[in-house]
Amino acid sequence: MNGKTTEIKNPDDMSAEPKRFAFDHSYWSHDGFNERSDGYYEPGNAKYADQQMVFDDLGRGVLDNAWKGYNCSLFAYGQTGSGKSYSMVGYGANKGIVPIFCDEIFKGIEEKRKTAGKDEDYQVSLSMLEIYNEQVRDLLNAKSMTIKGGLKVRQHPSKGFYVENLTASSVNSYKEIDGRINDGTRNRTVAATNMNATSSRAHTIVAITFTQKQPNETGQSMTRTSTVNLVDLAGSERADSTGATGDRLKEGSAINQSLSSLGNVIKALADQSMGKKKVVVPYRDSTLTRLLQNALGGNSKTIMIAALSPADINYEETLSTLRFADRAKAIKTTATINESPTDKLIRELREENARLMEMLKTGGVVMAPAGGSASDGNFYNSVYF
Known part of the structure; x- marks a missing residue:
């Protein structure tokens, strides 16, 4: 990582010129840290990017846009074991974007309430789902795990695709939302593979709905609603590397199929953004792309994290991820403030x-x-x- 540029060299041909990719941010967080007594990994040199830096650069913008009333989406893409869940959820004292975002939004609400009038109100609700083998499961409702075929995905004429009967839990503090997310995380489908002892076997979407009711300049009540989608994708994988057999092989096949559909959608959206005519975006090819339609090509301000493995044996997967992220740069979404007509x-x-x-x-x-x-x-x- 050199500034905002990521370079990659083929380990089988080190004399060749490295391939370079430019992004809005380029972080190194593999080594170069010092572990504090509380378990937090703080920078040991200028190269290392800690969790707080990543949140300040990425999560802070999502938080600010949520307060303005925009829909926001942030999702992590990359091969299994590359650090997607670490970036999104974190581990131990090293909290990821999701818990820091939840903590900050309630801190902001508390500050607002100190000076808020009787006509001001702030409400937060949480839903959490996973897409396992193309079936939708409600992680906040364990009974949904037993529904044959999973929850149904429907389409609304104006709001797009949504999950029918998905639990939306109202929360009033960071402690409450953290507890609910921990409950949902325990219900996630994970399993050990040769590449990752706690490999995610499903895509996870945490949706936070933030509603603000405030008086405008004329004293009339004004309502703005923002939906923040925080998406932890399951990692792309190769069966020979993960040693997957049986159920693990079936899960890996479903993961790769949905990620392939996601790649096709991103390519089509990039072509649209570059002015190509008559491009059909294949949202319906997978459950994942249907539920991410708004995030990818609709009313949302969207950020993508491409997680990479520095291991030389993962060169091909890392190069594929970089090319995927490079295509995603070309996509343009149109976000509008969500308010009543x-x-x-x-x-x-x-x-x-x-x-x-x-x-x-x-x-x-x-x-x-x-x-x-x-x-x-x-x-x-x-x-x-």
Whole structure:
């Protein structure tokens, strides 16, 4: 990692020029840390990126956009054992983006409530699911694990794909949301392979819905709702490397199939962003891509983490991940603030009124009176440029 550039050399041909990929951030967190007495890995040199640095660069932007009312998505992609779950969830004292985000949002709510009036209200709810062998399971409801075929994925005409009967748990503090996430994490499907002792055998999506009710400038109540999707994808893997057989082999096949569908969706979206015509985005090819439709190509501000393994035996997988992330850079999403139609209309009218008043002050608009000239002083609402 050199600044924002990641370089990779083929271990079988070290004399060849390295392949270089440029990203918004490029972190090294394999070694170069010092372990504190509480178990936290702090930087031992300028090269090492700790969990707090990653959150400040990535998670902080998700948090700020959630407060503004935007939908946000953050997902980690990479081969098994590369550190996706470590980045998203963390381990021990080294908390990942998900728990730090939850802690920070409740700290912000507490600060707001100190000065909030009676008309202000803040609500947070949590849902947590996994996609195992193309079936959706509710991690906050253990009974859903026994439903044949899993929970149903439906499509709403305006909101897109959603999971029917998914548990949405209301939480009022970081302690509550941390407890619920820990409950869901214990229900996750994990298993040991030759490459990872705690390999995720399913994709996990943590969805946090944040609703704000605040009075606007006129004193009327305004509601904004933000949905934050934090996605920990299962790792791509090769059967000969993981030693997978039986159920592990079936799980790995389903994981690779859904990740292949994700790659096809990202390629199609990148082609669209570059101006190619008549591109069909194959969202329906897998359960994962259906549920990530909004995050990938819809109303969302989205961040992707590409987790890499520094081991030379993983050269091909690492190069594949870098190319995947390089394609994802080209995708453009259009995010809008989520507010009620009435609130949106009022806000747009106020903005338009302010714009016209500013143009009046600068002489750019003449307000014409009914049946007369502008000098008559009898104005009405037609605007002439």
